[in-house]
Amino acid sequence: MDYDVAVSFAEEQRTAVEEVVEVWRQRGLTVLHGPDQTHEWWSHKESGDLPDARVRFLLPFVSSVDDFTAAMLRAVRAGDEHVLPVLVGDTVVPADLLHPHVTYLRDVAEELTEALAARVEAAEAAGRDRAPVAQIVSRAKEFAPVTATVPASFSRYAEQDAALRYLGEQFAAAVPGLERRGFAGTVHVGDTRIAVRIERAGDTVYALDIQRGGIGGDETVNFVVGRHDAGSACSNGWARPIYDLDAGAAVLELHDHSVLGRGAEPRSYSREALFAALWQRINAVLAATVG
CATH class of the missing domain: 3.40.50.10140 (Toll/interleukin-1 receptor homology (TIR) domain)
Known part of the structure; x- marks a missing residue:
């Protein structure tokens, strides 16, 4: 038929x-x-x-x-x-x-x-x-499976730009909501650095800098937790853009020294998942501050 x-x-x-x-x-x-x-x-x-x-x-x-x-x-x-x-x-x-x-x-x-x-x-x-x-x-x-390859158009630096832009937008949108919990938050988004500061009664209770480049190379995104001298060489973790062949998409391979507190084993995140993990970590720290 x-x-x-x-x-x-x-x-x-x-x-x-x-x-x-x-x-x-x-x-x-x-x-x-x-x-x-x-x-x-x-x-x-x-x-x-x-x-x-x-x-x-x-x-x-x-x-x-x-x-x-x-x-x-x-x-x-x-x-x-x-x-x-x-x-x-x-x-x-x-x-x-x-x-x-x-x-x-x-x-x-x-x-x-x-x-x-x-x-x-x-x-x-x-x-x-x-x-x-x-x-x-x-x-x-x-038809045999096609061997996956990294697209010629994949760019670590373009993904770095996209990650910094996304994280800056998300922190700028999320931080003002902390006022309901008794915290004052500010976010400064520059071309090479995102500075997140959270205070309680004028005392800094959490600080995070997200920087373009760092110990992993100039194509990475570097994370520094806590207040530090400008220009000092320190890192609590860094993420390199890579292309995940299984997912068929770009991701961020995070080398976490302490920014999330999850050990040194590299782990891959989408931009969305990385922000969610960072925000969860911040909320855990703030909960301990008032706990």
Whole structure:
């Protein structure tokens, strides 16, 4: 039997996918969809056990990249026109699985339906044949994983700039809220240094300088806790921008001597996670001050 589309989904997406499939059918699209046809179901079926159907597109709903969805994404990267991934929520496709010239669909119900209908109509107008769904799945499984590499556009200094800018914005937004707890806070954001000072009745109870460059190199972000002489060479930890191949994104590798109090083993943080950890540490210190 011929269909416009077939769908594959993760177990937790079942209800949402059933709802959008019903919208597609009301729109006039024919859909191969079974309640058990999850990513796991598709991935464990041999070619001869897969549905005997031809489809214009196979739509895997991607909320996280597991073995099956990675195979589907590799198929797209290799130029398979019958695989059409739908990215769920704010899902980000790892750089090594992205096709630079493909626009991926998002699971916004009305927009997704119209975009899918337009893709089906375009395929019909171009005279592109349907393909056996078993062939689409089996072929995708044959693509070997691509060895991840650091993108040529990755820049430690650009990531350093972005980290300093983000941390400065977050501290400037968060520190005024300490007044409700009986503290006075100031944040000075300069080109090369962020100075965070927290006082109680005029006494400094916490000081943090975040500096461009330091003992780890001029591309790092250096952290100095406590008041110190200007220009003195000291560090309570430093972070170097690196590219995480597994995550497909830039992160900050923190060498923590004492800024978070978590030991010397390097640990990777996104900008958001690093600010959250720094702020949690500050709050712990302030709680001990009034405890």
